[in-house]
Amino acid sequence: MKTGILVIAEQLRGKLTDTTFEMLGIGREIATVLELPLHAVLLGKGSASLFSQLGAADSVFVLDGASLEMPTADAIAASITNLLNKKPATLILIPGTNIFLGVGPILSGRTEMPFVNFCKDLQIKDHAAILTCQLFGGKIFADIRLPENRGIVSIYPGSFSPEPGRSGRVPPVETIEVGREETKVTFKRFIEPEAGDVNITQQDVLVAVGRGIQSQDNLHLAEELATALGGAVCASRPVIDQGWLPLSRQVGKSGMIVKPKLYLALGISGAPEHTEGMKGAQLIISINTDPKAPIFNVSHYGVCQDVLEILPLLTEELKTQKVRG
């Protein structure tokens, strides 16, 4: 039986995620070089209607059997293991997202395929897949070569462009019975972000505050600037931990990954756990009193100044410019 490359599609409330298209784009590239077929996998019959968006793949497998609409890691791993008995694959790409976090290790244990986590880049050199993985929150990048290009690879969200993975072509689809298996974990409920709060991942302009803002009483300075710029306020973890802003505003490793057009970092040192959530922004301007603050290494422009002094001046200037038209 001819083996292939599998991309495990991820959907949330009936919508395929960008990570799915990122995996399809890079998967298509590898499949072409290695001359292997590329298959997308949809979990559960309920998601079958999404197959027509997966035209970058040669074909789509819809897995039917277990309860897969909002599945747990062991239910997904069990279904993919059963699928592999019918449709063998050399390389399996899975999303490195919260929903799929536990899938890689379980699947690796079941199939005895090597598992590579936090993959940020994937290249083929001399017919060998070279994976670049981000470890220790970005402090180490490791290049990994998979023996015989065989393995499970968790793709870090935002590492590739989703555009090459989108296609208007309608792929052939096949429903595959993967059986039911008792799993130890059951899905209870999906916890939504606080109602009414802004979604910082959708904002073009973000004004981010760090510990340098010094007190909750100074937050209004950032809010006024955000209003003048037509954006929203977000923050580093210490600001959230103090309860000054809700968790939905946190940027970074344990918060949101944002890619706005403009990211203003105010009094943020630039720890790797923070920068991994914002360094994809189109334009980063940082203000910090410490000229050696690491945030300047990922910034396009830097201002060495006290944020408490510069913030009211910036807001005032923007308001004046608006009045002048």
Ligand SMILES: Cc1cc2nc3c(=O)[nH]c(=O)nc-3n(C[C@H](O)[C@H](O)[C@H](O)COP(=O)(O)OP(=O)(O)OC[C@H]3O[C@@H](n4cnc5c(N)ncnc54)[C@H](O)[C@@H]3O)c2cc1C
């Ligand atoms: C597992 C793990 C997960 C984490 N996840 C996240 C995460 O998701 N997001 C996140 O942000 N962090 C996260 N962290 C924490 C991270 O390591 C840093 O501690 C945090 O990002 C530091 O926040 P900060 O830059 O606001 O504070 P600090 O590091 O204290 O920096 C404050 C900065 O403000 C500057 N400053 C002070 N006063 C002024 C002033 N008046 N004007 C201008 N500049 C001033 C200082 O020079 C300094 O550079 C995580 C840590 C761990 C271990």
